[in-house]
Amino acid sequence: MSSAQIEIQLIASVVAVACAIPGTFLVLRKMAMISDAISHSILPGIVVGFFITQDLNSPLLILLAAFTGIITVVLVEYIQKTGLVKEDTAIGLVFPALFSIGVILIAKNANDVHLDVDAVLLGELAFAPFDRLLIAGTDVGPKSLWVVGTILLITITLLILFFKELKVSTFDKGLAASLGFSPAIIHYGLMSVSSVTTVGAFDAVGAILVVALMIAPAATAYLLTTDLKKMLTLAIGFGIFSAILGYWMAHWLDASIAGSITTVLGLVFLLVYLFAPSKGIIAVMYREKQQRTEVSLLTFLLHLKNHDEIEERHVNHLNEHINWQKVRSKTVLDLAQKNNLIHIENKVVSLTKKGDEFTSKAIDYIITNEDAQIEDMKDDFFLFRG
Amino acid sequence: MDITEYIKLVFTDYTLRTITLGTAILGAVTGMLGSFAVLRKQSLLGDAISHAALPGIAIAFLITGAKDSNTLLIGAMVSGLIGTFWIRGIVTKTHLKSDTALGLILSLFFGFGMLLLTFIQKQPNANQAGLDKYLFGQAATLVESDVWLMAIVTGICLLVMLTFWKEFKILLFDADYTKTLGFNTKFIDILITSFIVLAIVLGLQTVGVVLMSAMLLAPAAAARQWTNSLSVMVLLAAIFGAFSGVFGTAISASQNNLSTGPVIVLVAAVFVVISFLFSPSRGLLFKQVRFIKNRRDLQLHKTLTFMHHIAETHEDISHPHAIKLLNNFQGYTKTTLQKLVDKDYVELHGNMWSLTKTGFETAANLYTKQSTEDE
Numbered sequence: 001m002s003s004a005q006i007e008i009q010l011i012a013s014v015v016a017v018a019c020a021i022p023g024t025f026l027v028l029r030k031m032a033m034i035s036d037a038i039s040h041s042i043l044p045g046i047v048v049g050f051f052i053t054q055d056l057n058s059p060l061l062i063l064l065a066a067f068t069g070i071i072t073v074v075l076v077e078y079i080q081k082t083g084l085v086k087e088d089t090a091i092g093l094v095f096p097a098l099f100s101i102g103v104i105l106i107a108k109n110a111n112d113v114h115l116d117v118d119a120v121l122l123g124e125l126a127f128a129p130f131d132r133l134l135i136a137g138t139d140v141g142p143k144s145l146w147v148v149g150t151i152l153l154i155t156i157t158l159l160i161l162f163f164k165e166l167k168v169s170t171f172d173k174g175l176a177a178s179l180g181f182s183p184a185i186i187h188y189g190l191m192s193v194s195s196v197t198t199v200g201a202f203d204a205v206g207a208i209l210v211v212a213l214m215i216a217p218a219a220t221a222y223l224l225t226t227d228l229k230k231m232l233t234l235a236i237g238f239g240i241f242s243a244i245l246g247y248w249m250a251h252w253l254d255a256s257i258a259g260s261i262t263t264v265l266g267l268v269f270l271l272v273y274l275f276a277p278s279k280g281i282i283a284v285m286y287r288e289k290q291q292r293t294e295v296s297l298l299t300f301l302l303h304l305k306n307h308d309e310i311e312e313r314h315v316n317h318l319n320e321h322i323n324w325q326k327v328r329s330k331t332v333l334d335l336a337q338k339n340n341l342i343h344i345e346n347k348v349v350s351l352t353k354k355g356d357e358f359t360s361k362a363i364d365y366i367i368t369n370e371d372a373q374i375e376d377m378k379d380d381f382f383l384f385r386g
Numbered sequence: 387m388d389i390t391e392y393i394k395l396v397f398t399d400y401t402l403r404t405i406t407l408g409t410a411i412l413g414a415v416t417g418m419l420g421s422f423a424v425l426r427k428q429s430l431l432g433d434a435i436s437h438a439a440l441p442g443i444a445i446a447f448l449i450t451g452a453k454d455s456n457t458l459l460i461g462a463m464v465s466g467l468i469g470t471f472w473i474r475g476i477v478t479k480t481h482l483k484s485d486t487a488l489g490l491i492l493s494l495f496f497g498f499g500m501l502l503l504t505f506i507q508k509q510p511n512a513n514q515a516g517l518d519k520y521l522f523g524q525a526a527t528l529v530e531s532d533v534w535l536m537a538i539v540t541g542i543c544l545l546v547m548l549t550f551w552k553e554f555k556i557l558l559f560d561a562d563y564t565k566t567l568g569f570n571t572k573f574i575d576i577l578i579t580s581f582i583v584l585a586i587v588l589g590l591q592t593v594g595v596v597l598m599s600a601m602l603l604a605p606a607a608a609a610r611q612w613t614n615s616l617s618v619m620v621l622l623a624a625i626f627g628a629f630s631g632v633f634g635t636a637i638s639a640s641q642n643n644l645s646t647g648p649v650i651v652l653v654a655a656v657f658v659v660i661s662f663l664f665s666p667s668r669g670l671l672f673k674q675v676r677f678i679k680n681r682r683d684l685q686l687h688k689t690l691t692f693m694h695h696i697a698e699t700h701e702d703i704s705h706p707h708a709i710k711l712l713n714n715f716q717g718y719t720k721t722t723l724q725k726l727v728d729k730d731y732v733e734l735h736g737n738m739w740s741l742t743k744t745g746f747e748t749a750a751n752l753y754t755k756q757s758t759e760d761e
């Protein structure tokens with residue numbers, strides 16, 4: 001590994017951590033799309049900053065861009081408050097307009113400089129190590145590492161200082177207000193951090209990767225835990241993992257680093273989305289299937305209880321009358337038999353004592369609809385568990 | 387270049403005619419379908435779809451190796467649809483909310499698309515140049531066959547919309563009811579979503595990924611302010627969209643270095659701002675005017691009621707009182723008094739005022755009306 005390679009991975013990881021922290025809160029606060037909006041609408045801020053200073057490296061650019069980000073949030077909220085359109089429409093109206101202004105400003109005035117739209121949107125991590133920070137003539141490392149590192153340090157400090165406030169206001173705005181810390185201040189604080197992080201990071205990795213790094217690790221972590229601290233840790237972990245693996249994938253494919261980091265983020269999310277223990281798709285589908293079987297079983301037992309006639313209780317009747325397919329009726333019959341709820345004689349099904357008891361309780365529950373009833377049933381029978 | 391000259395040019399110049407027609411049709415169809423997206427609270431779906439289309443374009447190119455725009459559009463459409471249904475899967479199957487799902491799919495698909503594009507650029511195939519025009523859109527690349535394609539799609543879209551109008555409408559406003567009526571909601575839902583994806587994919591080439599979502603939203607959001615009727619809204623949105631296309635093209639053609647897409651979006655944004663401010667029933671301006679008028683009426687009525695209380699203590703309701711009496715009362719100002727005089731409720735004689743008969747009756751009614759309303 002050359003030093004440039006190490007530096008790229010270091011920058012990518014630092015960006016990943018810096019994005020994962022505000023991203024976790026954005027995802028929890030249902031404001032994930034605001035990061036996409038900010039990442040696009042900072043463009044005019046950068047362009048105006050460039051016109052003023054004529055220097056792409058000026059800190060004024062970052063300040064103005066972050067300021068544009070906050071303007072975006074304020075505008076979105078103002079439009080939402082008028083009640084003229086629904087909440088999400090407000091975001092969709094504001095950022096394309098600001099982005100358009102940015103694109104037009106570039107096209108009209110800055111066409112001949114390095115500032116072009118794809119560089120802003122896509123970024124090129126591979127070039128980041130070439131932009132060095134020199135202090136008194138000595139090379140102290142890549143500039144973007146310093147910029148994002150500083151932002152990360154500020155973010156972590158703020159996170160530690162205001163962790164409790166953030167937590168409370170994220171989950172219960174009313175409680176936060178009544179405890180005496182203004183949700184508005186926390187909200188705008190979070191928005192400012194997100195805005196500054198977006199601006200600081202996109203120069204190195206591009207706007208799209210910033211959005212991906214904010215949302216994807218947090219969303220992946222959210223599928224695995226509901227504990228805030230664990231979610232933050234997991235999100236940071238997923239971010240760093242994807243950054244490093246993504247870098248090596250890009251190296252191997254000889255393709256865009258930002259693109260491959262995003263792709264790894266996507267694959268990690270896909271894996272967790274499919275296989276997460278309790279919230280993954282497979283777990284959810286399995287649970288749904290089981291619940292369907294349980295409901296079928298219950299319907300079947302109720303049917304048995306209601307009918308004494310032999311022909312209504314014949315095994316073949318399941319297919320004809322209740323209109324279940326063969327597989328399903330077999331599953332239900334097997335399940336009922338395995339739990340000693342029914343016994344079958346000459347293809348005629350009847351309830352056992354246990355089955356009768358269970359059904360009576362179930363009817364009780366259905367009629368009263370009280371949770372206490374089902375709690376008892378959970379203890380008595382294996383069904384309805386989980 | 388003045389307007390008549392420009393209009394003449396639109397009819398004679400091939401490129402300008404194609405672009406104007408193309409953007410107008412695009413604006414109309416996105417406005418039309420955007421109305422449904424906005425009302426279904428899927429405003430940001432457009433943004434997600436337009437980003438999610440990118441890997442499809444890249445893969446279509448990788449498979450066919452040709453830059454035929456129809457093939458690329460099919461690729462875009464397929465990956466857009468996959469993205470859309472994945473978003474829906476995330477929202478329905480997990481506890482992640484729709485904004486997270488949208489942002490996730492948007493960034494992940496786009497990033498994957500970027501990976502593929504850079505991968506393609508390294509391939510020894512000279513054909514790949516210009517694939518990235520789909521990122522930012524270049525209206526100038528529109529050719530007549532593209533416009534024809536857009537027109538045909540718009541036609542089909544219109545036809546389907548008219549056929550299923552009732553179903554679309556009822557699904558918008560009460561999905562559960564639609565289900566109980568026996569309509570196949572899933573089918574209608576997929577139909578609308580597919581058309582939205584199709585419209586977005588069509589627009590990618592013209593205005594690009596980022597701005598496509600605005601094309602879907604802005605005309606519909608503007609149209610929503612002027613009407614409460616769905617059919618009028620769809621029509622208005624189509625008109626706003628078409629005009630945004632035409633005006634945007636005209637403005638960008640009149641100057642150098644002005645890309646068409648962003649200008650169209652800004653024109654659409656102007657429509658939105660105007661609608662937000664000036665629409666008669668919902669607009670901010672008239673809302674403010676109504677607010678001020680109500681407050682004035684309240685002041686007026688307060689003064690009148692106060693006077694009524696004083697007059698009630700006298701047998702002669704027109705018994706004159708000194709204006710000084712009103713000084714302790716907060717609702718009283720010179721202007722409200724003058725207004726009451728104008729309405730013939732009060733007579734002024736120097737420093738003395740007296741209620742007229744109509745004034746007394748109005749005030750009495752005001753009072754009873756209030757008290758009955760209180761009950």
